[in-house]
Amino acid sequence: MNKALVIIDIQNDYFPGGKNELVNSTGASLKAKELLETFRQKNLPVIHIQHLSVRPGSAFFVPNTTGAEIHANVYPQASETVITKNYPNSFRETGLQNHLQQQEIKHLVVAGMMSHMCVDATVRAAKDLGYDITVAADACATKNLSIQGKEMEASDVHHAFMAALNYFYADVKSTAELIEQL
Numbered sequence: 331m332n333k334a335l336v337i338i339d340i341q342n343d344y345f346p347g348g349k350n351e352l353v354n355s356t357g358a359s360l361k362a363k364e365l366l367e368t369f370r371q372k373n374l375p376v377i378h379i380q381h382l383s384v385r386p387g388s389a390f391f392v393p394n395t396t397g398a399e400i401h402a403n404v405y406p407q408a409s410e411t412v413i414t415k416n417y418p419n420s421f422r423e424t425g426l427q428n429h430l431q432q433q434e435i436k437h438l439v440v441a442g443m444m445s446h447m448c449v450d451a452t453v454r455a456a457k458d459l460g461y462d463i464t465v466a467a468d469a470c471a472t473k474n475l476s477i478q479g480k481e482m483e484a485s486d487v488h489h490a491f492m493a494a495l496n497y498f499y500a501d502v503k504s505t506a507e508l509i510e511q512l
Contacts, residue, residue, distance in 0.1 A: 334375040334435045337362055338420060338442025338449055340404045341380065343397035344471070349390035352443055352471045353484035359403040361469035361505040362441040366404050368509050375433055376410045379420045381448065418451035427459060437462040439508060440500070441469035445488045453499050463500035466508050467492045 340359050343349045352358075369376050380400055383391040391398045406412050415424045430438075438461050442449050449470050456463050472488045474481060496502040503511075 332435055333437040333439060334377055334430070334433065335365055335369040335439045335441070336377045336379060336420070336452070337366065337404050338379045338440065338452055339381045339391075339444070340401050340442055341391060341397065342399050342401055343390040343395075344443050345401060349397050350473075352473045355443065355471045356403075358441075358443065358469050358471035359401055361466060363403045364505050365439065365441055365466055365469055365508060368512055369439075370407070372512060374512070375435060376406070377426070377429070378404070378406045378410060378412045379426070379442070379448075379452070380412055380414045382414050382416060384416050418448045419455045420448065420452040421455045421459065430461070435461075437464070439464050439466065441466045441505075443471050445470045445472040445491045446475065447472075450491050450495065453495055457499045464508060465492065465495055465500045465502045466505045467502050468504050 340362055344352045344355045366376060378400055381391045382393045382398055384393065400406060411429060413424050413426050417423065420426050438456055440449060440453055440463060453463050453465060472484050474484050475487050492502045
């Protein structure tokens with residue numbers, strides 16, 4: 331058992347009505363749910379990452395708010411590990427690395443939010459730590475971004491980050507492909 335599903339920050343604030351709504355958060359969460367159900371059926375380890383923003387002036391993922399709670403579509407079972415973090419990189423100042431080592435996990439299957447931030451930071455850190463990583467592209471979501479007066483659509487942001495990760499850091503696949511390979 332050297333493979334685990336890592337679900338990053340699929341939390342209420344990213345959904346319609348939340349404090350930082352993403353594009354296609356519901357669709358991505360339903361794909362993550364498919365992966366989650368498959369991992370559960372196969373008795374494979376599942377790790378939920380929950381971001382709690384403790385920076386002064388934080389507008390979302392504020393501790394002890396409904397928005398910071400893990401979304402119902404991927405809500406953890408009592409037997410599943412939940413690791414809280416305060417930074418985009420899920421390894422930074424958390425017990426994730428220790429947990430993975432104790433469980434002898436070598437391969438991470440990643441789903442989550444945001445493609446351009448926490449998913450990207452975690453995948454790159456995991457590769458640097460020697461893990462094999464597969465990202466379920468359709469089980470990730472992001473938002474529109476802007477830089478120097480140029481607006482970028484969420485789908486372009488998402489695809490650019492998936493393409494960059496696929497180059498060296500991870501195998502990027504669809505949920506259907508991943509489920510077929512499990």
